[in-house]
Amino acid sequence: MNSIRRKILTFTTIVIVIMSIIWIALTFYNYKTQVKYNDILNRYLILSDVSRSSNQVITDLNNYMNQSTPENLKKLEGSKKALETSRYEVFKVRNEVNDFTLTNYIHLMGSLIETIDRLMGLERDSEAAVKDLAETTRISNYISEMTLTLIDMELKTHEPFYRGIMEQSIELVKLAIWMVLLTSLLLLLATYWFSLSITRPVQQLTKAASELAKGRFDNEITVKSNDEIAFLAKTFDHMRTNINNLIQQIKEKAKLEHELQQNKILLQESHFRSLQSQMNPHFLFNTLNTLSKKAYLEGSEEISDLLVSVADLLRYNLKQIDRSVTLKDELMVVNQYMQIQKARFTDRLQLKLDIDDSCLDIDIPALTLQPIIENAVIHAIEPNINGGVITIRVKDLNEYVAVQIEDDGIGMSEENITQILMERQVKTAGHSTGIGFSNVVKRLRLFYDRDDVIHIESSLGSGTAVLLKIPKQRGEMHD
Amino acid sequence: MKKSMYVLLGLVFVSLCYLIFISANIVFSNDIALPKAKKQTDSRYRLVLITRDMDTTFWNKVGKGASRQALKEGASLEIWGSYSNNSEQFLKKLELAIHSKVDGIIIQGLDTDEFKELTKVKAAFNGIPIITVANDVPMKESLRRTYVGSDQYRAGGLIARQLLKDMGTEGKVVLLSDEQKEHYHNERLKGIYDTLRVYPNIKIHNAETAESKDQVTTTMRDQLNQMPDVNGFIAVNAKMIGPMVQEIGKRSQVEPYFIYTFDDGPESLPLFEEGKIDGVLEQDPETMGEVSVQQLVKWLNGETVPLDINGYFTNIRILKDKRNE
Numbered sequence: 001m002n003s004i005r006r007k008i009l010t011f012t013t014i015v016i017v018i019m020s021i022i023w024i025a026l027t028f029y030n031y032k033t034q035v036k037y038n039d040i041l042n043r044y045l046i047l048s049d050v051s052r053s054s055n056q057v058i059t060d061l062n063n064y065m066n067q068s069t070p071e072n073l074k075k076l077e078g079s080k081k082a083l084e085t086s087r088y089e090v091f092k093v094r095n096e097v098n099d100f101t102l103t104n105y106i107h108l109m110g111s112l113i114e115t116i117d118r119l120m121g122l123e124r125d126s127e128a129a130v131k132d133l134a135e136t137t138r139i140s141n142y143i144s145e146m147t148l149t150l151i152d153m154e155l156k157t158h159e160p161f162y163r164g165i166m167e168q169s170i171e172l173v174k175l176a177i178w179m180v181l182l183t184s185l186l187l188l189l190a191t192y193w194f195s196l197s198i199t200r201p202v203q204q205l206t207k208a209a210s211e212l213a214k215g216r217f218d219n220e221i222t223v224k225s226n227d228e229i230a231f232l233a234k235t236f237d238h239m240r241t242n243i244n245n246l247i248q249q250i251k252e253k254a255k256l257e258h259e260l261q262q263n264k265i266l267l268q269e270s271h272f273r274s275l276q277s278q279m280n281p282h283f284l285f286n287t288l289n290t291l292s293k294k295a296y297l298e299g300s301e302e303i304s305d306l307l308v309s310v311a312d313l314l315r316y317n318l319k320q321i322d323r324s325v326t327l328k329d330e331l332m333v334v335n336q337y338m339q340i341q342k343a344r345f346t347d348r349l350q351l352k353l354d355i356d357d358s359c360l361d362i363d364i365p366a367l368t369l370q371p372i373i374e375n376a377v378i379h380a381i382e383p384n385i386n387g388g389v390i391t392i393r394v395k396d397l398n399e400y401v402a403v404q405i406e407d408d409g410i411g412m413s414e415e416n417i418t419q420i421l422m423e424r425q426v427k428t429a430g431h432s433t434g435i436g437f438s439n440v441v442k443r444l445r446l447f448y449d450r451d452d453v454i455h456i457e458s459s460l461g462s463g464t465a466v467l468l469k470i471p472k473q474r475g476e477m478h479d
Numbered sequence: 480m481k482k483s484m485y486v487l488l489g490l491v492f493v494s495l496c497y498l499i500f501i502s503a504n505i506v507f508s509n510d511i512a513l514p515k516a517k518k519q520t521d522s523r524y525r526l527v528l529i530t531r532d533m534d535t536t537f538w539n540k541v542g543k544g545a546s547r548q549a550l551k552e553g554a555s556l557e558i559w560g561s562y563s564n565n566s567e568q569f570l571k572k573l574e575l576a577i578h579s580k581v582d583g584i585i586i587q588g589l590d591t592d593e594f595k596e597l598t599k600v601k602a603a604f605n606g607i608p609i610i611t612v613a614n615d616v617p618m619k620e621s622l623r624r625t626y627v628g629s630d631q632y633r634a635g636g637l638i639a640r641q642l643l644k645d646m647g648t649e650g651k652v653v654l655l656s657d658e659q660k661e662h663y664h665n666e667r668l669k670g671i672y673d674t675l676r677v678y679p680n681i682k683i684h685n686a687e688t689a690e691s692k693d694q695v696t697t698t699m700r701d702q703l704n705q706m707p708d709v710n711g712f713i714a715v716n717a718k719m720i721g722p723m724v725q726e727i728g729k730r731s732q733v734e735p736y737f738i739y740t741f742d743d744g745p746e747s748l749p750l751f752e753e754g755k756i757d758g759v760l761e762q763d764p765e766t767m768g769e770v771s772v773q774q775l776v777k778w779l780n781g782e783t784v785p786l787d788i789n790g791y792f793t794n795i796r797i798l799k800d801k802r803n804e
Contacts, residue, residue, distance in 0.1 A: 104579035175502035
């Protein structure tokens with residue numbers, strides 16, 4: 001989870017390691033060169049030491065020859081010892097080039113020491129002593145000269161080495177410059193890439209956030225990275241999806257509410273209308289009763305009965321319009337309606353009933369069959385001079401009850417059937433309102449909450465059959 | 480744009496790497512080999528060849544032969560010396576060699592007291608064997624172990640015989656010799672005298688002079704003035720041949736004179752090439768070098784003890800100018 005920190009740590013470690021390697025290499029190189037320098041310097045120091053100590057011996061020897069005091073003797077012994085020490089030191093300087101000269105050099109020192117020893121044994125101021133003293137001086141001079149020769153030889157043999165060191169030191173400066181340039185370049189590049197790997201996801205995230213702020217919730221947020229930013233982006237994307245879902249839900253709810261509102265308005269309107277429409281029938285109903293009594297009083301009993309049927313029908317109509325009734329009630333109304341129609345059509349109208357009595361208790365919306373029968377009468381009986389037959393069949397088909405109303409009229413066009421099933425008003429010939437049938441279809445569908453409740457089979461010239469499939473179990477919505 | 484940036488970066492990177500590689504190669508290379516340090520000297524013997532005439536053709540050849548032989552014997556040899564017959568420096572080198580306790584000294588003999596003192600007293604005191612080469616100093620005076628070089632007496636005889644051959648048994652001959660009277664000069668003179676003595680008609684005049692050029696010129700002038708009818712010249716000291724020929728040339732043609740010398744002077748061979756000298760006694764300096772080292776090592780090894788007191792003689796022959804015949 002701490003991958004950005006890890007990245008920074010790794011990066012810093014690498015930089016430190018590179019710097020350390022360079023530092024160690026240079027230090028090691030310096031150390032090596034230093035050791036070489038020291039070696040060479042030491043050689044020179046050894047040689048010059050010999051020259052100095054041999055001179056010192058001669059000085060002390062002369063002092064002692066002039067004044068043979070114990071101090072001078074002690075001094076002489078000391079410097080002689082120093083010469084012997086440096087004689088052994090000289091062995092370290094030996095190499096292939098100066099081998100011969102160096103051997104001579106060592107022997108020269110030996111000769112000097114021998115001569116001094118011999119001189120010490122001689123009587124002072126004797127002829128031999130004077131001669132030997134001169135000789136020591138000469139030997140000392142030889143030593144000095146040979147020291148110079150050896151140093152010169154050293155210079156010559158080491159010349160390529162010195163030149164090499166000089167060249168190397170110049171090259172070292174160059175190397176340092178190139179190294180600095182290269183590491184700077186690499187560091188710059190690495191830093192650039194490194195910072196990009198942190199800032200690029202942040203940028204992507206920022207862009208995504210501003211997209212969200214503008215209200216675009218559809219673009220997926222993808223950040224290619226393996227650190228915290230990627231985690232952040234993933235969470236952010238999750239949030240975006242959730243918000244998106246919530247917005248969808250709110251939209252759907254709003255739509256539903258709108259529809260509900262619409263339906264409420266419709267309902268109120270229709271309620272108003274139905275109240276309005278109840279006013280006239282009551283007046284008509286009373287008038288019809290008056291007319292029936294009048295007809296009875298004047299001896300026209302048939303008309304009186306007819307008027308009573310009409311009034312009953314009307315009462316049924318007014319009473320039952322909002323309620324469900326049983327199929328039995330419906331069939332009774334149909335009967336009354338048919339009596340009225342028979343008064344008009346006499347023998348031209350024949351009604352056949354084929355009814356399964358066990359089915360008569362089934363619920364059905366009021367005034368369902370009457371409009372269909374009316375429709376059949378208008379279309380099948382009225383235009384035909386010979387009249388026609390209307391058959392009503394009621395059958396139990398287990399799950400539902402089939403009610404079939406069949407006529408043998410002129411039939412209906414395909415177009416009309418579709419219109420009716422689509423619950424639209426149909427412009428028809430004659431005085432029929434055309435509302436009735438589609439009203440029935442609509443009510444049936446609402447009542448049973450299913451579309452296949454009504455079927456119409458018809459072809460022009462061979463009658464029409466309307467089949468109602470009324471389920472025994474009603475849809476739960478209307479209970 | 481971006482691509483070209485990448486290419487540029489790549490190029491910079493590669494060139495930097497290349498430069499670093501080159502610099503690092505130079506910086507970290509250890510190819511400068513110092514001479515190997517030694518704990519002990521390898522060679523058994525340290526020998527020194529000392530001359531007064533460094534960088535002359537003759538002595539370079541001696542040195543060459545000696546070095547070659549030393550390499551063969553596994554001894555180390557150094558050539559020391561002075562230039563232009565500088566005796567003081569020469570003796571200093573000898574003393575230095577003795578104090579340095581070298582194992583053996585091969586030296587161009589110098590017939591002076593200082594030289595003899597050094598060889599007889601100091602070298603003998605330190606037990607250092609000395610071999611004279613090319614120029615001898617008698618053993619009694621120098622205590623040298625042996626002599627390697629030409630038999631100077633015979634060399635004088637050869638020159639004299641050549642003179643007889645060219646000039647005939649009659650005539651006047653001037654010998655130009657060193658007033659320092661070195662041993663090898665005396666030998667040469669003795670050889671010449673002993674050969675010519677038999678012929679009474681040959682008159683010999685020995686002109687002694689110092690070695691410097693002016694002195695030689697003066698002496699030659701005197702000789703030519705005193706003996707205008709001289710027939711032949713022999714430069715016993717080969718270093719005098721230059722001024723001598725020059726002086727003769729000033730007076731007359733060089734051709735009619737019979738002029739002879741030895742080859743150990745710097746001008747001998749060039750003048751012979753020019754045809755101004757009729758004959759040169761050629762010695763064998765390379766062999767001298769070789770034999771001297773060989774004998775010295777033999778003595779040091781104890782193979783030949785004592786060495787031949789009279790010396791080991793190397794080849795000599797006369798170079799004759801064929802153009803005059």
